[in-house]
Amino acid sequence: MENQQENQINIELPEDIAEGEYANLAIITHSNQEFVIDFIRLAPGVPKAKVKSRIILTPQHAKRLMIAMNENIRKFEQLHGEIKEFEQVAYPLNFGSPTTQA
Numbered sequence: 001m002e003n004q005q006e007n008q009i010n011i012e013l014p015e016d017i018a019e020g021e022y023a024n025l026a027i028i029t030h031s032n033q034e035f036v037i038d039f040i041r042l043a044p045g046v047p048k049a050k051v052k053s054r055i056i057l058t059p060q061h062a063k064r065l066m067i068a069m070n071e072n073i074r075k076f077e078q079l080h081g082e083i084k085e086f087e088q089v090a091y092p093l094n095f096g097s098p099t100t101q102a
Contacts, residue, residue: 021052035062 023039030036039053057065077083 023052025049030059030062034058 021039021041023041025040025042027038027040028035029038035057037055037057038051039055040049041052042049073083
């Protein structure tokens with residue numbers, strides 16, 4: 001039990017961050033050293049979208065995030081049913097390459 005307490009991390013969640021940011025598009029780019037995920041909010045009929053948050057990860061942390069997201073999606077779908085994907089919409093965004101949209 002003593003070892004478990006030594007490995008615990010105290011994580012603080014400031015109030016302004018706890019409110020969160022809504023994003024309905026993610027643009028992912030990478031180099032040989034890092035992955036960059038830009039979370040964007042698109043509004044219908046508005047030609048300009050804003051990056052609401054940018055997260056920069058090492059390749060190892062990006063892979064851990066992917067594994068954690070896959071596990072959480074699997075658990076969510078077990079409880080609530082399959083998440084249906086909508087038709088892909090082509091966004092005229094160019095942040096450099098290679099990119100993936102999510």
